[in-house]
Amino acid sequence: MGKVNICLKRSLIIVTSLMIIVGALMVAGTLFGHGHYHRDDEIEDMIVGIKVLYALTITTLILPIIGLFGACKEKRWVLIVFILGMILCSLFVLYMxxxxxxxxxxxxxxxxxxxxxMQPISEASGVDLTVLEETQKELECCGVQQGYEEWGYNISASCLCNDTSADCVAAPSNSSLFQLADDNPVMIYKEACLPILLSHLNLAIDIVVGSSVGLTSLWALSCVLSIAVLCQLKEKKDTLVVAYSREAKTGNYAVLAEPAELT
Known part of the structure; x- marks a missing residue:
């Protein structure tokens, strides 16, 4: 086998080490997400996606470890397994x-x-109201599209501003929440929920797509470096060829001086 360039080898080791760190963070994030949602009623609907996520994150952790071993030990078959695995993972992530x-x-x-x-809110079912109230608490908003006015007189308590919220308005005087405490009105969220929710959704999709592109770019770089290492390992070392000749035995040497002259 040929000798691998030390800079190329170190570059592959650094890239695979970085991939191991990213893979470990992805596995930790999957475990945290599973633990966060395991008590929810909708966990049964999410279990298939969670299993796929586990498989993907664990694979993206194991393959870089294989690649790091192959780079350190300069094992061709190990690097080939690493390259094939990374190509398949990259294609799957890009497809998704x-x-x-x-x-x-x-x-x-x-x-x-x-x-x-859900509109009008006064005619919404109990399930829809529960979902809307949870959304209002999470996103610090009130109403669906028009804001707190959609609640009419019975404004939900989930519309009440917390101490850290800045975008709030006073509750209308003709609402169930209106009251004066030290001449200060009760404050409720000003913005409607649907525009905020759609904005968060678009941002989440952009982050996921951007992360996927960045991740596959890192994987592609590792594949390129691995292929370069494989090419160098495939090259044969230059060896000195030794040829045998009968003429080298006798007849090619001359005596420089007579034995008597040396004494």
């Missing part, structure tokens, strides 16, 4: 990112219709 971009408009439309069907 493209599908997410294609489905963005559909997801936004479905989500918009779901919340718009």
């Amino acid at each position: 990112a493209i599908q997410l971009l294609i489905m963005r408009s559909v997801i936004i439309k479905v989500l918009s219709v779901f919340y718009q069907n």
Whole structure:
């Protein structure tokens, strides 16, 4: 086998080490997310996606470890396994990112219709009201599209501003929340929930797609470096060829001086 350039080898080691760190963070994030949602009633609907996420994150942690071993030990078959695994993972992640971009408009439309069907809020079902109130608490908003006015007189307590909220207004005097305490009105969230929710959704999709592109770029770089290492390992070392000749035995040497002259 040929000798691998030390700079190329170190570059591959650095890249695979970085990939191991990223893979470990992805596994930790998956574990944290699973632990956060394991008590939710909707966890059964999410379990398939969680299993896929576990498989992907664990794979992206194991493959760089294999690549690091192959780079350190200069094992050709190990590097080949690493390259094939990284190519398959890259194709899968890029496919999912493209599908997410294609489905963005559909997801936004479905989500918009779901919340718009809650209007008028006074006629919404108990399940819809529970979802809306949870959304108002999480996003610090009130109402679906028009703000707190959609609640009419019975404004939900989930619209009450917390101590850290800045975008708030006084509750209307003709609402159930209106009261004076030391001449200060009760403050409620000003913004409606649906625009904020759609903005967060678009941002989340952009982050996921951007992270996918960045991750696959790192994986592609590791594949390029691994292929370069493989090419150098495939090269044969230059060896000195030794040829045998019968003429070298006798007849090619001359006596420089007689034995008597040496004494």
